[in-house]
Amino acid sequence: MKILHIGKQGNLERYLPKDSALLNMALVDLPIDQPAETYLKDGADADFIVVDAIAPVPGELIRKMPNLKLIHSEGVAFNQIDLKAAADCGVYVCNAKGMNAAAVAEQAVLLMVGMLRNAIQGDAAVRAGRQIEVKGGYIARGDLLELSDCAVGLIGYGDIAQATARLLRAYGVSKIYYNKRRRLSEAEEQAQGVCYAPVKTLLQKSDIVSLHLPVNAGTVHFADQAFFDAMRPGSYFVNTARGELVDDQALIEALETGKLAMAGLDTLDDEPVGADHPLLNQSEAVEKKIIFSPHIGGITRKSFFRSYRMIDEAVCAVCAGRRPEHVVNGR
Structure with missing residues (x-):
């Protein structure tokens, strides 16, 4: 299994539970605002995308990732993710509802x-x-x-x-x-x-x-x-x-x-x-x-730990063939 992370590099290691199975998955860790080709170079075969709440995930990217099963926002927002493209491709989109x-x-x-x-x-x-x-x-x-x-x-x-x-x-x-x-x-x-x-x-x-x-x-x-x-x-x-x-x-x-x-x-x-x-x-x-204030309301340390606990649970649910919680694209 492989994860494509789009956001602040190192977040998975910082915030996932220490016993998370996700830490043993292959990881492609890239910053936001890169062209789709950059993410596809090493992440085209990824099973999961974990993405900064303000980072775009366009349909162009989603449609070129044949193994993709889940896109999970690190935050509550998900308006930059192409929900229709994800639904058309059978991909769950989830947010970290209530994390912050x-x-x-x-x-x-x-x-x-x-x-x-x-x-x-x-x-x-x-x-x-x-x-x-x-x-x-x-x-x-x-x-x-x-x-x-x-x-x-x-x-x-x-x-x-x-x-x-x-x-x-x-x-x-x-x-x-x-x-x-x-x-x-x-x-x-x-x-x-x-x-x-x-x-x-x-x-x-x-x-x-x-x-x-x-x-x-x-x-x-x-x-x-x-x-x-x-x-x-x-x-x-x-x-x-x-x-x-x-x-x-x-x-x-x-x-x-x-x-x-x-x-x-x-x-x-x-x-x-x-x-x-x-x-x-x-x-x-x-x-x-x-x-x-510099848009820091929702980025406390504890908020990220809550978010990544939700991400861990969602990925594990999908791996076990279950529907994850907090699906936002009607899958």
Whole structure:
């Protein structure tokens, strides 16, 4: 058996369980963004592809690998894999569903608290010798919020959003709104401490809105001008999902006008992000209203160990003639 790995080289040795049978399989370990011919040179006869969540796996590659049985994303995303070509060739495509839920939820809450406490500007103020000035301003205005002061809206309610809701409850947040295509049962809502709301209602009721949607044809620029116009004045926006969900110009306008107090962004459109990205070239007033993190929400060490445990189980299932879990291409 042979594995073609497309991603950060050495990941299989780093993250697979030490007793995994996969470690005894032949391995072709190559970086992302190579032409199909490069992968086919040594990997055309591979039985399995393990691939970085953002790396493309085109039909051209899939159709030229006659032994291929399974393509497994290292992460949750799989939109760069040609699902139809895989299904036509009888190849399972799986993702590591839920592998990074706890990690991304932590990142979402980190950005929420970081905005409410204006952590970046607070750090800069202390370094500039303005600690007491800034502290005194908060005392005089009485406007420093706790997370439990806020109603939080979660748009998309999969594994990550549900993990975020659990953390929010631990912070004492009592008003958590959610939106998803299929509403939970009343018993599930009560158990999870959440309340369903249509998107517009959620935007109007929430002090903090957090995106947890996948990217597809219907969600690109989901957060557009109408979206931000519907939010509460002075509210906060978090995106730990995908940068393509946000219309950057609409976000900039919402920050400029004060419609948004701040935005916390773990991901931007058009990654890898260059110095010329529009969100990085704004006035000082707008720049102070954004907290960036370098798309690290889902790449904790523990997340990768969870992912590779799923990959190990899926490959073993296919080798034993069983259908693996988390199949995303209808095989």
